[in-house]
Amino acid sequence: AQGNAEVIRVGAYPNITHSQPMVGKATGWFEKAVGQNVKIEWKTFNAGPAAIEALFAGAIDMTYIGPNPAIQGYVRSNGEALRIVAGATSGGASLVVRNDSGIQKPEDFHGRKVASPQQGNTQDVALRAWLLAHGMKTIDKGGDVQVMPLANPDQLTLFLKKELDAAWAPEPWATRLIKEGNGRLFLDERDLWPQGQFITCHLVVSAKFLRDHPEVVKNWIRAHVELTDWINSHLPEAKRILNQQIQRETGKALPAAELDEAFTHLQVTYDPLRASLLTAAKASFDAGFLGRKMPDLSSLYDITLLNQILVEKGKKAIQ
Amino acid sequence: MRRIGRQVIFYGILFGLWFVLAKLKIWPPYIFPTPWGVAESLGAGFQDHSFWIAIGVSMKRMLLGYGISVMLGMVLGLAVASNKFLEDTIGGLLVSLQSLPSICWLPLAVLWFGLTEKAILFVVVMGSLLSVTIAMEDGRKQMPKIYGMAGRNLGARGFKLFWYVLLPASLPFIVSGLKQGWAFAWRSLISGEMIFVSLGLGQLLMMGRDLNDMSQVIAVMILIIAIGYIVDGLVFKTVERRLQNKWGLAPAT
Amino acid sequence: MRRIGRQVIFYGILFGLWFVLAKLKIWPPYIFPTPWGVAESLGAGFQDHSFWIAIGVSMKRMLLGYGISVMLGMVLGLAVASNKFLEDTIGGLLVSLQSLPSICWLPLAVLWFGLTEKAILFVVVMGSLLSVTIAMEDGRKQMPKIYGMAGRNLGARGFKLFWYVLLPASLPFIVSGLKQGWAFAWRSLISGEMIFVSLGLGQLLMMGRDLNDMSQVIAVMILIIAIGYIVDGLVFKTVERRLQNKWGLAPAT
Amino acid sequence: MTPNPLKKPASQSAFSDHRSTARAGMVFWKTGAAPALVPLRISEKPKVALQGISVTYGVNGSRLLALDNIELKVRAGEFLCIVGPSGCGKSTLLHLIAGLQKPTSGQILVDGQGVEAPGTDRILIFQELGLFPWLTVAENVEFGMKMKNISKAEREEKTHHYLRLVHLAQFKDSYTHQLSGGMRQRVALARALATEPDVLLMDEPFAALDAQTRDLLHDELERIWAETGRTIIFVTHNVREAVRLGDRVVLLTFRPGRVKREFEVELPRPRHLEEVDVARTARAILEDLREEINKSLEAEYEAHR
Amino acid sequence: MTPNPLKKPASQSAFSDHRSTARAGMVFWKTGAAPALVPLRISEKPKVALQGISVTYGVNGSRLLALDNIELKVRAGEFLCIVGPSGCGKSTLLHLIAGLQKPTSGQILVDGQGVEAPGTDRILIFQELGLFPWLTVAENVEFGMKMKNISKAEREEKTHHYLRLVHLAQFKDSYTHQLSGGMRQRVALARALATEPDVLLMDEPFAALDAQTRDLLHDELERIWAETGRTIIFVTHNVREAVRLGDRVVLLTFRPGRVKREFEVELPRPRHLEEVDVARTARAILEDLREEINKSLEAEYEAHR
Ligand SMILES: Nc1ncnc2c1ncn2[C@@H]1O[C@H](COP(=O)(O)OP(=O)(O)OP(=O)(O)O)[C@@H](O)[C@H]1O
Ligand SMILES: Nc1ncnc2c1ncn2[C@@H]1O[C@H](COP(=O)(O)OP(=O)(O)OP(=O)(O)O)[C@@H](O)[C@H]1O
Ligand SMILES: [Mg+2]
Ligand SMILES: [Mg+2]
Secondary structure, X not given: XXXXXXXXXXXXXXXXXXXXXXXXXXXXXXXXXXXXXXEEEEEEOOOHHHHHHHHHOOOOOEEEEOHHHHHHHHHHOOOOOEEEEEEEEEEOEEEEEXXXXXXXXXXXXXXXXXXXXXXXXXXXXXXXXXXXXXXXXXXXXXXXXXXXXXXXXXXXXXXXXXXXXXXXXXOOHHHHHHHHOOEEEEEEHHHHOHHHOOEEEEEEEEHHHHHHOHHHHHHHHHHHHHHXXXXXXXXXXXXXXXXXXXXXXXXXXXXXXXXXXHHOOEEEOOOOOHHHHHHHHHHHHHOOOOOOOOOOOXXXXXXXXXXXXXXXXXXXXXX | OHHHHHHHHHHHXXXXXXXXXXHHOOOOOOOOOOHHHHHHHHHHHHHOOHHHHHHHHHHHHHHHHHHHHHHHHHHHHHHHHHOHHHHHOHHHHHHHHHHOOHHHHHXXXXXXXXXXXHHHHHHHHHHHHHHHHHHHHHXXXXXXXXXXXXXXXXXXXXXXXXXXXXXXXXXXXXXXXXXXXXXXXXXXXHHHOOOOOOOOHHHHHHHHHHOOOHHHHHHHHHHHHHHHHHHHHHHHHHHHHHHHHHHOEOOOO | OHHHHHHXXXXXXXXXXXXXXXXXXXXXXXXXXXXXXXXXXXXXHHHOOHHHHHHHHHHHHHHHHHHHHHHHHHHHHHHHHHOHHHHHOHHHHHHHHHHOOHHXXXXXXXXXXXXXXXXXXXXXXXXXXXXXHHHHHHHHHHOEHHHHHHHXXXXXXXXXXXXXXXXXXXXXXXXXXXXXXXXXXXXXXXXXXXXXXXXXXXXXXXXXXXXXXXXXXXXXXXXXXXHHHHHHHHHHHHHHHHHHHHHOEOXXX | OOOOOOOOOOOOOOOOOOOOOOOXXXXXXXXXXXXXXXXXXXXXXXXXXXXXXXXXXXXOOEEXXXXXXXXXXXXXXXXXXXXXXXXXXHHHHHHHXXXXXXXXXXEEEEOOEEOOOOOOOEEEEEOOEOXXXXXXXXXXXXXXXXXXXXXXXXXXXXXXXXXXXXXOHHHOOOEHHHOOHHHHHHHHHHHHXXXXXXXXXXXXXXXXXXXXXXXXXXXXXXXXHHHHOOEEEEEOOOHHHHHHHOOEEEEEOOOOEOEEEEEEOOOOOOOOOOOHHHHHHHHHHHHHHHHHHHHHHHHHHHHOO | OOOXXXXXXXXXXXXXXXXXXXXXXXXXXXXXXXXXXXXXXXXXXXXXXXXXXXXXXXXXXXXEEEXXXXXXXXXXXXXXXXXXXXXXXXXXXXXXXXXXXXXXXXXXXXXXXXXXXXXXXXEXXXXXXXXXXXXXXXXXXXXXXXXXXXXXXXXXXXXXXXXHHOOOHHHOOOEHHHOOHHHHHHHHHHHXXXXXXXXXEEEOOOOOOOXXXXXHHHHHHHHHXXXXXXXXXXXXXXXXXXXXXXXXXXXXOOOOEOEEEEEEOOOOOOOOOOOHHHHHXXXXXXXXXXXXXXXXXXXXXXXXX
16 A cells, blocks of 8 residues: 555644645635545644644654744654644734834833743744844743743733733734734834745644655645645635635634735745744744754755646755 | 622623723724624524524524533543552643644544534643543542542442442532533534534634624624523532532631 | 651652663653653753743742632632522533633634733633632531521621631531642643743743643643642641641541 | 549539639539539520421322421520431421521511521431531531631630530541541531520430540530530430439321321439439330330331232 | 232241241240240350450540450350340441451350451341442342342342232332331331341341331341341340340340340240230330439439539
């Protein structure tokens, strides 16, 4: 049965940074690509660590996931457990300040309370790196900025209670903080990156599955690339399908305005944007989230299949 | 009759207060949801069947998981209460193991059972099993000595002694423990349903929180409370009332 | 002596099994951590003081939150058991409210108390209060009638009746309920400490899970178990032993 | 030092240290070794009055009439004994007077006041004793006094006194489960006496005691009663005991309990259980009791073959 | 139909429907209205033998010697009564024989076998009764039979029979908390009798009963004993009752309990409580008992002033 799996189990979350799996799920896109004799089982998660746990335990074969859990999973398993095989989303995180906080310029962050979604996650690391770059230190490093990892809904509440001055938040929360929490966009994270691109979601495959079933993975990646192109060329329709699928899974659609606003901050892509991830990993290590020794991330990526497909399609391969 | 009257007054005041607070708009509605917002959430959830499905799915898991906990927990509790070795070893760990939050069991559940119903059941069982065990052990130990003596004197041995004497004699304890176990089971179910998205009420609750949709959170809370109320009334309260009548125990003074 | 012998055997077997399983490498160490990996985590945690701080911070919250729950819970339980109105109204909701997972209280905690210790305490209290209330109410109701009668006959009224008669008479129940309440309090504390980074054990556990660091998760679990074991042994088991001696209750047969 | 009542049983009361002033009207003679006790002047104003008392219990859906229209007046300072067949409602009657239970109909007056709740003026010794297992013997005895906010020193002194009275001083630190049946009964007795109520309601308080201990406690009880002028309502199934102790013996009928007959016992005090006069009076009452029981048993046998 | 034992008390045994074959050696005369019962030929092989039994309890750190070197042989088919002051260890003794408690030293043999655990050949009526509050009266009585896997039909028949015997047929569906003290005691009696053990251990089983009911149950118990050849060890504090019922009366000393004296009661059966002979024998025993108690009470008074 080598090379031909009967069931492929794929994880995703119902979230706007997961456009490909959501739209794919809704349209049966991947089913067509992998063929009749492969059955797709979608598994929906609420958060990255649970998906990595499932990947570790062999309960799923691949998953769409953010960069931070992917790095953690890779490092925890000494590079054994997983490979990043393609990108999915770029952008979609912003630094939002409360309108009446009086923050106008980076120096105003001295002595402030700033939230991130979770200790050591992508936005948390970005926030800490950005503060450092502007000569500010967090309290635990002897500075005066208080970085508070807080669940996104709580950030909104605390914005309204005026207990929080700013937050580095992913979409759609950045938009919600602005619209519902009396917030103001201070910085779109894209402005910090070359070409405004940095990875927020990619496709991760279990290393074992990749070894055992390269064909299946390849078919999947092909469909993924095609779907990415389709979404980019049919954005309004794709957004509608995405929102429908989110509603189906969470019982609640995003307001159209919020969806549109959020999409202006992110981009759907198959490029894994490796450089942005490695930079982020370095920052993460500097902030102390990756142990005492900078881990070797050399085998984190396996983009040979992606490049084969890109070449097949006459597109530019990724270095 | 008077009971119903009291309840009408109570719930009336409760809702009235909520209504007034919501009307006063001290907090914005997405933080402090309004009764009509919640009613709308409830209506929508039942209309598109998602609440019915969630209730069905979650109740099935509760019945299975809690049922297993009750049976295993009783056996284990009895074993711990009657066996010196078990008492000195696991006996000392019951409370502390029961204190472990469900989050500790999630990785094991996924490891052993994958993303299946069994994994959720495992979390529910691990969350409530030892609660029942504690109650059973305590019931067995704090039971007046005379019952055990009378039972053995009349020829009850082994399983018969357990079933006809020790179990009924410690029933007042056990019923109280089963209520606690029920609460633990619910809480664990909610955690278990967070392993992966699996339709249940826990999922709806999580979604509500993740989207900061407080109306949905409150709507699910109301569902959980309603289910608990019904189960409490139909099962626990009935058993308690029968116990009190049979044993002639203290009514409120 | 024999007790210690049994424990040595038991824990010996337990660790041996873990060791063997880890050595056999059935599962990779990143899902099934090895004893030495966990020992390392524990060592590192204690060395850089983060575990000591976490234990201190969490224990303080537990003592405060649980203490409040016990006191309020007893008063509430007694009130529910003795007042018809309360019994018919909140009485029917105790079990179902206790079933609500801590996650339901988090938004309220943040809303009312912001990012303060009080918010965490609130979650702990909400998580264990009604458990104590249930135990107290049950103890009060399932207590043999004769004690209340004898107390009133001898002139005990109101608070004296409660303190000198009803409370001690239902103590066997209450102690059992307090254990359950303790477990609830811990679990809620872990949830409460997830609101914001607040140093405690819950935070360490969350970090371990968020970073998929199973060794850290197990290390924190061991800490929680150890604390529970000590508290159980020092407090609950002692009270129970005294109860059994005083009342002459059933020893294991 | 309280003297040993066994050695010098009459010369001094075991109570003298607590009750320095004897009640007006009390007469107390010494006649050699055995004291001649004469009851207080019994006041004619009823201390306890039961007016048309009925009690019905619901048992498995049907109703059981336990007490039927009981009319009874107990004078202040009277020693009233109640006898009757098992299950005729004696305990129920005492519970009613103690205020622990409400009658289905009728009214109970104590000192002319309707009884609504228990009061420390009426202390009941329960048939089931109702000792507190979480307290030691001494703490049990102390309990009533503690509720009355009596000072610690006085409590301790009285506890010691009454425990000696029931011969349990040695066991003051034991828990009740460490006592024998008879010892427990004596603790309950001491607990009730120590509270020093106006009306003492005793439900078969000597049923588990050996003959000799009971005789001694009869003497003590009688002495306490005579000295303090308490009203005592004493339930027993032992007719001789009733005649030994009572000013009046009330015989209840089987089920439902009604007052069948009252006997004034006019024998001089102190009486003795084995006295010929006591035996004779008891036989007369027993005759009635026997008839009563046979009648009811026949009814039962007809109903349940 | 079982006849009403009150109407035709002697013509037919209440047991005849259960026990069709009387034991060899049983003699059973009819003499007019009152039956003349003669005990079975009492076998000389001891049914129950206590050899050097001592029991020590730990009480608050110190040790209490409850029973001290008890030597006692009970013959099969014997009716042995044990009397002694309150707290002398009577109940403890019965617990030991029932196998519910282990002696500190010494050995108990039943049919020559060491007693290790309770057995249905020895059923104890507890002083505290030990009825099951979660069962109805009938279910309580049935309990022992159920444990012995007796068929439902037989159980029901026997339950009915024994409940009638104790005059509680009417209350078969009540729970124990709905009964009076005396009624509860009778349920415990019926429960023990229904199990039909070889050795019946009775701990003051009639203490809470009125005189008349107790007399009737004395007759029934004696009849059952005579017909079935059971061995009965009967603890009572009522010396007359002991003489009324026993082949032999054992008097225990105060604390620690030792066998002070044994009395063979040679009076012809059936005896009556009020008989002159019974009274005379009882007086002789009481004399000893009284002396015993006074001695020990003096000791207590010396120790605890
Ligand atoms: N809680 C109850 N529920 C139902 N019936 C009851 C209850 N308490 C007592 N009874 C019934 O009331 C009657 C009288 O009971 P009570 O205890 O007063 O009798 P008693 O005269 O004290 O008898 P005894 O001498 O046996 O103690 C009995 O028939 C009993 O069954
Ligand atoms: N569990 C126990 N722990 C300590 N002492 C006990 C215990 N049980 C009994 N005793 C003591 O042993 C002695 C004998 O008790 P036991 O119950 O056998 O007396 P008894 O002869 O049955 O008295 P009674 O006639 O009052 O029922 C008593 O002094 C009692 O205090
Ligand atoms: Mg009674
Ligand atoms: Mg006894």
